Amino acid sequence: MTIDQIQNEIISEFDMFNDWTEKYEYIIDLGKSLPVINDAFKTSDNTIKGCQSKVWLYAEYINNKLIFTADSDAIITKGIVAILIRVFSNQSPKDIVDAKTDFIEKIGLKQHLSQTRANGLSSMIKQIKLYAVGYLNK
Amino acid sequence: MKNTTGFNIASIREDFPILRSKVNGKQLVYFDNAATTQTPKVVIDAIVSYYSTLNANIHRGVHSLSQKATEAYEGARKKIQKHLNAKNSSEIIFTSGSTHSINLVANGFIDLLKSGDEIIVSYLEHHSNIVPWQMLCEKTDAIMKVIPMNQDGELIFSEYEKLLSNKTRVVFVNHVSNALGTINPVKEIISKAHEFGAAVLIDGAQALPHFEVDVKDLDVDFYVGSAHKFYGPTGVGILYGKEKWLNKLPPYQGGGEMIDEVTFEKTTYAKLPNKFEAGTPNISGVIASGIAIDYINNIGLKTILKYENALLKYATEKLLEIDGIKIYGNTDNKTSVISFNLGNIHHYDIGSIIDNEGIAVRTGHHCAQPIMDYYKIPGTIRLSLSFYNTKEEIDSLISAIILAKKMLS
Numbered sequence: 001m002t003i004d005q006i007q008n009e010i011i012s013e014f015d016m017f018n019d020w021t022e023k024y025e026y027i028i029d030l031g032k033s034l035p036v037i038n039d040a041f042k043t044s045d046n047t048i049k050g051c052q053s054k055v056w057l058y059a060e061y062i063n064n065k066l067i068f069t070a071d072s073d074a075i076i077t078k079g080i081v082a083i084l085i086r087v088f089s090n091q092s093p094k095d096i097v098d099a100k101t102d103f104i105e106k107i108g109l110k111q112h113l114s115q116t117r118a119n120g121l122s123s124m125i126k127q128i129k130l131y132a133v134g135y136l137n138k
Numbered sequence: 139m140k141n142t143t144g145f146n147i148a149s150i151r152e153d154f155p156i157l158r159s160k161v162n163g164k165q166l167v168y169f170d171n172a173a174t175t176q177t178p179k180v181v182i183d184a185i186v187s188y189y190s191t192l193n194a195n196i197h198r199g200v201h202s203l204s205q206k207a208t209e210a211y212e213g214a215r216k217k218i219q220k221h222l223n224a225k226n227s228s229e230i231i232f233t234s235g236s237t238h239s240i241n242l243v244a245n246g247f248i249d250l251l252k253s254g255d256e257i258i259v260s261y262l263e264h265h266s267n268i269v270p271w272q273m274l275c276e277k278t279d280a281i282m283k284v285i286p287m288n289q290d291g292e293l294i295f296s297e298y299e300k301l302l303s304n305k306t307r308v309v310f311v312n313h314v315s316n317a318l319g320t321i322n323p324v325k326e327i328i329s330k331a332h333e334f335g336a337a338v339l340i341d342g343a344q345a346l347p348h349f350e351v352d353v354k355d356l357d358v359d360f361y362v363g364s365a366h367k368f369y370g371p372t373g374v375g376i377l378y379g380k381e382k383w384l385n386k387l388p389p390y391q392g393g394g395e396m397i398d399e400v401t402f403e404k405t406t407y408a409k410l411p412n413k414f415e416a417g418t419p420n421i422s423g424v425i426a427s428g429i430a431i432d433y434i435n436n437i438g439l440k441t442i443l444k445y446e447n448a449l450l451k452y453a454t455e456k457l458l459e460i461d462g463i464k465i466y467g468n469t470d471n472k473t474s475v476i477s478f479n480l481g482n483i484h485h486y487d488i489g490s491i492i493d494n495e496g497i498a499v500r501t502g503h504h505c506a507q508p509i510m511d512y513y514k515i516p517g518t519i520r521l522s523l524s525f526y527n528t529k530e531e532i533d534s535l536i537s538a539i540i541l542a543k544k545m546l547s
Contacts, residue, residue, distance in 0.1 A: 020162070020494045025545055052502050053486040054516070073516065074484035075546060076491075 003095055006087050007103040014107035023108065024076065031078030035085060037069040048123045053077040055124060059131040065090050066131060080109065080121060088128050096132035101125055145441055151526050153178040153433075164496025167531045172316050172475055172522035173500055174366045175347055177430075181370060184429040188422040195418055197395060211421050214428030215411070221431050222361065223352040224378055228410040231377040231384070232424050236343040237266040239362035239377035240310070242414060243339055244270035246387030247308060253279035256305040258298070258336075261287040261512065262315040262322065265505040267341045271310060280307070287512060291318040291467030299330060306336040313345035317506035317520065318467025319475030321345070325356050332357065337383060343367050347524070348446060348473045350439050359383050365423065370430035374423040377414070384410050391416040442525045446474040449523045453532045457521075460539060466513055474523035477504070480539065483546050485517045491542035497535055 001009070017023045037046070041058040048055040053074030060067045068089040072078040087103070088096050104121065151157050154176045159166050168176060188210070194203040196211050212227070219227040233239045251257075257271055257280055275282050285298040293311070302309075309331040314321050328338045339360035345351055347368040353361050360383065365374035379387075389396055389407055393416030398406040407413045434442065453476055457463050462481035480488060489501035500520040503510045510517055521535065 021541070021545065024491060024494070028545060052489075052517070053484055074486040076487045077484075 003087055003091055003099045007100075010083060010086070011103055011106045020108075027079030027083070028075050029079070030082040030086075031072075031075045031080075034071065034078050034082040035069045035089070037071045041069070042071065048120075048127050052120065055081060055120070057081070057124065057127050057131075059128075059135075061093075061135050065092055066096060066135060068128065068131075077120065081124060083107075084124055084128060088132075093132040093135040097129060097136060145437055145445070145525075147526075147528060150437070151528075153180070154526055155179055155182070157526060161496040161498070162494050164494075167495075167497040167527075167534050169521045169523065169527065169531070169535065170498045170500050171347070171524040171527075172319075172344060172367070172504075172520065174372065175369045175524055176526065177371065178369055178433050180433055181426045181430050184426040185371060185422050188425055192425075193422075196421055197412070207421060210425045210428075211419070214424045214431075217428040217431050218376055221435070222376075222378055223354050225354065226381060229378055229381055229384065231379065231411045231414045232419055233362075233375035233377050233414075234373055234420065235366075235375035236341060236362045236364040237270075237375070239360075239375045240267055240339065240341065241270045242377060242390040243360050243362075243379070243387065244274045245390055247274055248277050249388055250386065251278040251280045251307055254305065255280040255307045256283055256301075256303065257281070257307055258283050258285060258301050258309040258331075260285040260293050260298075260311040260322070261508055262291070262293060262318065262320060263310075263312055263506065263508070264316050264341065264343070265507070267310055267312060267339075268508075271308075284508075285311070287509070290469045291315065291320045291472075291509075292469045293320075293322055293327075295323065295326065298327065302330060302334050302336070304334060306331065306334050308337050308339065310339040310341070312341040312343070313351070314342075314348070314473050314475075315467070315506070315509070316344045316475075317504040317509050317518070318469075318477050319344075319472035319522075320467055320469050321471045321473060324358070328356055328358050344473060344475075347434075348439070349443050353378050365427035365430060368430055369433060370427035371420075371423045373420050374427045376427075381410065384414070387414075389413050389416070393417045395419075437525065445525050446523055449527055449529065449532065450474040450476070452529055453521060453523065453535075456532055456536050457539075460536070460543065462543070466509075466515075466518055476521045477518040478521070479515065479518055480543060481547075483543070485519045487546050488519050488539065488542045491545060492535065492538040495534070495538040495541070497538050499535075 037056050037058045042056045046056045046058050048057055053072050055072045057070045068085045070081045156176050192207050194207040196208040215227045215230050218230045261284055283301045285293050288294055311322055311327055313324050324340050331338045337359040340358050342361050342363045346363040359380050361378040363376045366372040396408050396413050396416040398408050464479050466477045485501040502517040504520055
């Protein structure tokens with residue numbers, strides 16, 4: 001699937017929820033299914049700064065695609081990273097660099113983009129895109 | 139809520155327009171008072187009224203409006219002087235906040251310290267009462283020593299006594315810990331420091347909203363606070379300094395207002411308090427801060443303290459009924475702050491969930507990372523109560539935490 005297709009799939013999934021508790025329960029479940037980063041890669045280099053919770057993100061370049069793994073000490077953050085990984089992992093660097101990120105607002109997680117919280121979510125997206133930029137010409 | 143403390147909570151809440159607002163579709167429950175307190179209508183009105191009827195630059199103008207604005211501004215200084223029981227109003231300096239006040243003093247000590255001199259900080263400080271002094275140490279090669287804390291979140295006084303010596307120049311401790319609510323024995327800390335000739339700065343940001351402070355009785359050399367934490371506007375800070383100390387410190391910033399005479403060869407500085415108030419100050423904010431002082435004095439800080447302590451007791455008991463709650467800072471002598479965690483659940487997760495229920499608490503390290511390191515935790519959830527909060531609001535918080543626990547376990 002393309003990044004756009006995955007984003008649309010996520011938007012329609014989130015449309016089904018009637019209230020915030022259902023949405024958050026889903027995010028928490030996603031957190032539990034996050035492709036977890038190998039402990040060896042939980043280094044300060046792979047830590048995303050600016051989050052209230054700790055976030056580690058690691059990328060591997062396999063068959064011209066970037067494969068992301070991550071972890072966080074907070075389960076909601078883990079769920080949000082899981083959504084980002086579902087969108088951006090196993091995609092080409094160019095597609096990742098070009099991707100829009102307005103789906104976050106559409107699924108009602110904009111509050112996690114606020115200056116205080118995320119610095120979190122914005123920093124995660126920035127880091128994903130930075131990885132992609134790094135592999136753009138390889 | 140039953141009125142046991144001599145004030146009408148419903149009418150108090152009417153004074154604060156923001157308390158009627160909704161957040162995420164839910165009635166706002168505001169429990170982040172240690173970060174900033176809400177603003178009563180009289181204070182908001184004072185700001186509007188200043189710009190509608192009084193706006194002029196102070197101290198300089200001969201015209202009537204400027205004189206009126208000056209009177210109102212200096213009137214606020216006298217209110218603060220009286221409130222803190224300072225000897226002279228010239229010992230009250232207006233700054234932009236506690237942080238600014240601390241930086242002003244720490245910066246002034248650059249000229250007064252030499253290599254090998256010692257300064258003492260406490261483990262319980264906000265970063266704003268650590269970092270300016272660390273910068274001072276870097277510039278002067280002075281050495282910083284730290285008063286340790288115990289598991290209950292109290293400073294260990296006997297250890298403090300061991301740190302003091304003839305090399306000690308400054309001691310800086312908060313009156314109340316922002317992260318835990320611990321009320322420190324500042325009078326004893328000050329008197330011990332004075333035995334060694336050291337100056338003492340007390341950060342009163344978390345004390346002024348809750349109880350009476352008498353700088354003469356404390357015999358404190360510097361006392362700082364922020365208006366937005368005692369129901370005033372943001373951008374106004376207070377620095378009380380004993381005249382002899384304020385005269386010793388050099389000016390912090392140069393500019394208008396703070397001069398006596400200026401030539402290109404040499405400038406002589408104005409007397410206190412103007413020496414430390416370069417430029418046009420936050421005139422409306424200062425005047426409104428005076429109104430905030432009037433407001434809390436009209437209710438009475440003794441009444442406020444009694445009510446807040448009852449709320450603290452209620453909230454502590456209710457929280458502890460939830461299995462897995464651990465409260466950090468268990469001293470008997472604390473303000474209405476509860477710092478806690480729930481089992482192994484991350485504070486951020488709890489904060490995010492209960493925010494959806496309209497409840498505002500603070501999560502994180504509360505700008506007091508050494509305390510979190512001491513307890514070996516990344517942060518806590520901090521509930522900080524004000525006299526406009528109610529038992530019903532605490533019940534809402536408890537329900538929200540139980541919901542969060544269910545969702546996150």
